[in-house]
Each structure stands twice: as C-alpha cells, then as structure tokens.
Amino acid sequence: MRVPFIKMHGLGNDFVVLDARETALPAMTAGKAKALADRHTGIGCDQLILLEPVSDQSDADFRMRIFNHDGGEVEACGNAARAVALYHGKPAKLATAGGIIALSPADGGARVDMGQPRFEWDAIPLEYAMDTSRIPVGWEQLQAPDAVNVGNPHVIFFVDDAGAVELERLGPLIELDPLFPERVNVNVAKVTDRAIDLRVWERGAGLTQACGTGACATAVAAIRRKLVASPVEVRLPGGALTIEWQPGGSITMTGPAQESFRGSFEWDDFG
Structure with missing residues (x-):
C-alpha cells in the first residue's frame, strides 16, 4: 500500500503528517510510528501526526493523533497544531487526546486556542x-x-x-x-x-x-x-x-x- 505523507515543521520541531480523513489507513502501532520517525532508516521526525475523521456527533471537525519519536502516543502538540492549521488551510476544531482545540491559519503559521491549563x-x-x-x-x-x-x-x-x-x-x-x-x-x-x-x-x-x-x-x-x-x-x-x-x-x-x-x-x- 503506497501512502502519501507531508513533512512539516514548526520552528524546527518537525513532523510527518499522514492524512487519513478520506482514505483510511491500517491501524497505527508504536512500532510503525517509531520506524517512520527514525532519522536514519525512516522518513525522520520528532513526531508522527495522524489525521482521522470523527463521528457526526463530535464537536470537532477532525482528529489529530500524535506519536512521539519513540513511538509512544501522547495527548497534545502545539507546534503540530499550527502545522495542521497551515495544511488544512481554514479554521477548524481539532480533537486530540488532550481535548478539543481551535485553530486558524494566520500570517504564515497559525493561531491556536489551546484550552485552559490545569494545575491540580x-x-x-x-x-x-x-x-x-x-x-x-x-x-x-x-x-x-x-x-x-x-x-x-x-x-x-x-x-x-x-x-x-x-x-x-x-x-x-x-x-x-x-x-x-x-x-x-x-x-x-x-x-x-x-x-x-x-x-x-x-x-x-x-x-x-x-x-x-x-x-x-x-x-x-x-x-x-x-x-x-x-x-x-x-x-x-x-x-x-x-x-x-x-x-x-x-x-x-x-x-x-x-x-x-x-x-x-x-x-x-x-x-
């Protein structure tokens, strides 16, 4: 299966973006993400970003999943959110494991509402x-x-x-x-x-x-x-x-x- 990708970065924090919103991909695994992120034998990145559709009942327009260089899936990535905003090209609500965030392209990058911080x-x-x-x-x-x-x-x-x-x-x-x-x-x-x-x-x-x-x-x-x-x-x-x-x-x-x-x-x- 031949899969397209987009290589992006925010201030040098770099990502491989896979867009599965319209064409589904097989399940992403930690091993797959780690192999793709490897800078010597893969594409190379700090984080792998997977875009997926959400249900019709969701308040978000689509979902962003984030896999770190070691293959572990994490909740949020602000630089990736800006990269996705630039790629998507218009304002959107984005579901992440850390909650829903709002983003919009702005001046060669993006403005992102990251939600409220928590201190408990x-x-x-x-x-x-x-x-x-x-x-x-x-x-x-x-x-x-x-x-x-x-x-x-x-x-x-x-x-x-x-x-x-x-x-x-x-x-x-x-x-x-x-x-x-x-x-x-x-x-x-x-x-x-x-x-x-x-x-x-x-x-x-x-x-x-x-x-x-x-x-x-x-x-x-x-x-x-x-x-x-x-x-x-x-x-x-x-x-x-x-x-x-x-x-x-x-x-x-x-x-x-x-x-x-x-x-x-x-x-x-x-x-």
Missing part, C-alpha cells in the same frame, strides 16, 4: 497530592518547579541561564522520575524583559528545536508567578512564539509553521 496535582498527574506551584523537589541545580498540564504534562524550572543547564542529561532523569507516573516534559526557562528564553526536553522525543505546549506551560507558570504579563514572547532555539493567557481563561498560541516537502512510502516497509 492529579491532572498533571503527580504520584501524590501536593501544591503544583513551586513543588518542593529538585534535581541538582534544578529546584522547585511549577507543574502545568496544557493537554500534556510539563514541569517548568526558572533558572539564571537556560543554556547552561545540562538538559540532555537531566531531562531524562526528570522525565522518568516516579513522581510523574505518565512521564513529563521538562522546561528550563530564563525570564528577561517581557520575554522568556526556553529549552525543552520533550517526553519521548528528547531535546527539540521548539515545543509549543512547553511554551504555553512556561508562559502560564511565569504569569502565575507574576514574572511576566500577557502577552509574552517565548524564545526557543528554533524561533519565537507569542503566548496569551489570563487566569481562568484559555491559552492562545501564535507562531509560524511551514511545509518542507511531500512524498510517499510503502506501508509494509516500516514496522
């Missing part, structure tokens, strides 16, 4: 009950993070120099810590004048050029701490996003996305 310990989730602001835990110089769920779980450490943190070493230790039963995305952030410099270790993907949900979670945590005001620019290695949020409201993320190329592959050659 069991919504992150954490292993046991605690306040999710300034959690009393730490890993070497990374201490007292905030925890925020924006469709997927994040911890945010505010540091003096985000670039100096050995995130490739500390990221997996924190991601896999028993405190986080569903693993966690790890953010290290430095707040500057009305902006945030951010690096992210993504659960199941490792260090990426950009993480849309990480930018959202970090902006929310910084606003809660009154370190910045909305809107705020979040600067990642791949570029910048604008995040807007007021307590009690939804998060809005605006930023670029781009199509890289299109191709096709034989389904049975992978996984």
